[in-house]
Amino acid sequence: MSVPNGSPTELQEFRDGVRSWLRSHAPATMPTGADLIPEAKKYQAALFDAGYAGITWPTDVGGQGLSPAYQQVFSDEAAAYEVPTHPFTIGMGMCGPTVNDLGTQEQRTSYLPRLLSGEDIWCQLFSEPGAGSDVASLQTKAVLDGDAWVVNGQKVWTTNAQWADFGALLARTDPDQRKHKGLTMFILDMHAPGVTVRPLKDMSGRAPFNEVYFDDVRIPVDAVIGEVNAGWNAAVTMLGHERVSIGATRKPKSSPLEFASLVALAKDHGVAGDPAQRERLAELFAHERVLELFNVRMRQETMAGNPPGARGSVAKLAGALLLRKAIETAGQIAASDTIAWEPGDTRSAELALGINSAPSSSIAGGTNEVQHNIIGERILGLPKEPQVDRDIPFRELKVGTQRG
């Protein structure tokens, strides 16, 4: 289906509408704690009612059927606000588009409108302790038993699982096939018996992720997304949406590791005039600014009808590397104040949290190494490494806890 890109006048009218809607509807403060989910659902419902949910999604599932240029306009305008949409990002950015691409008409029309209108929260159940970058080596298994698949296993690093109503689950349905061939993607009811969600405390001390355990969980046969044993195709489709989704994410308005914060830090430490510190700050600014400009350029290309595709990997990789540079600069400026501070010194605490959270950007959503491979293979067209496990039945491989 071809979608009109939108003339400059049409886009401007759309922008004016978005701007005035946000001004009157964006919540004044970010809800927290027990208020988060009810408020987030309320805001998503308001977006849906206003016609700003699923801007590029087809109209038969409740979307607006508009081009990515319209989505870009909305994202540009919304970036000025802090709004509680993050419980929906996995559903809106990854699971929903995949169900839309590969789901049956019944799946599309029963799940997608509820997602857009804020009734359901989704999570993605891919990563396992033994299957990170090599997702296709996952061990969670689903065995057909009459009219249902019975699932056993464990997922990890699952964002939003603590709130989720549904999950897109990737499980092994045929271990006698090669590892990419015996997988199936399911829609899992997160409230079904046998699903256990436990918070996972990460190295920053917070628990934004979860572990999810499956103990004889029954999934009806009509909950397969796409075909049985074609789950890898579905996963590739979803990871493609994930890249676009991450690439389009804009950083929060202020971070303790951004240039402006580190200039303030240098001034407070009385080292802002030191030639070596000035050079470090200038170098950091340059890297921060060129990445920003690259993101602007990608957005302008999207507006002109050329979405960035795999080039989103450049933004993700550069962002992760920028954080490392910023950590180095922060330590050079604040020296031992980076590692010990008075109780109540919130800035030092925030800086420490920034330092301790940074490794996440180099790992989550595809490691730096995987991003390098994506750039090398999909953009530059370099050959893949030979994959020694590609043509061997999964049952015979050394993966996770399985020793072939």
Add this chain to the structure above:
Amino acid sequence: MQLVLDPEQQELRSAVRKFLADQAPSARVRAAMESADGFDRELWRRMATELGLLGLAVGEQYDGAGAGHVERAIVQEELGRALAPSPFLGSAVLATDTLLALDDEAARADLLPRMVAGELIAAVAVAEGSGAWDRTGGATTASRSGDSWALDGTKTAVVAGDVADVLLVLASTPGQDGGSSSPGWFRVDASASGVTRTTLTTLDPTRRLAKIAFAGAPATALTSSDAAAALDLVADLAAVALAAEQIGGLERSLEMATDYAKVRVQFGRQIGSYQAVKHGLADIYSDWEQGLSALRYASWAADHARDELPLAAALVATYVGPAYFRAGTLNVQYHGGIGYTWEHDAHLYYKRAKSTELLFGSPAQHRARLADRLGV
């Protein structure tokens, strides 16, 4: 802010790329760099007359195309890709911008049309000693005798200084009535008595630089309301043009290394399949995407947001130079032994990368200037 080329600009790029692919292939580049002039005069003539490239950022009243710095940056990118030796940076960038930045209408009307037509080459002489640009005019002095001026001193690293017909020189002028000296711009005929030019031996064989000594050389003062401010503008525009050249060379280095990594087989596999090589190439690609975005921004600012130009120029100078040299280094590296031969072109990019990284100051100086402009 406009960071995407419009269809006309894309067409310009294709036309220049095709022209240079036909007219400045490696063999012609090497012949030009080894020739007496160090550049291909026939190529230069055709760039001026057939393609009209020398006056893209010059107004129509001086026979220019009245386009802008985005367009000129496109030409510089392509010249950087092809490595075609030419006086473009010296004459169509530095000297052209200097004339436009000064307030000497007579000099503009006299020189610019001939420069645009490729009939006259001009060069800008500012740097002394280590090559850094001194806003005061440095140790070169201008002395007045009646209506005429004479210059004494030595300028170095003059881009296209070896082949220029006219030199635009920044010199220190004596203060009025015993006041302090101030910088002033002067026009000197390169063949005048008292002008001694030495073609320097350069790291980069595709770009010649000259040392020019003035010993009582006759000069004409160029009218200027603020000589130092004009220099700042010229330096910023030159930084943008140089970054364009670097981005073009960076892109070509990446292409060469990538193409080779796809065909070179060692240990039974194409070397581009090894992550050590693949990831290095991905890093260069990432540098190129970001550097190109910064370049588009800086050239847009040169045309449409002059108040943003000083920061944008310092930004590209800081980021793009080192990025090009990384690419130039890895291009030689990934070619291995063949990349280290004189016969292969990889070294030409490596040398151009290093020479452009340092042409207008060291990376540390660029970072310090960026910090100044950020108010840090």
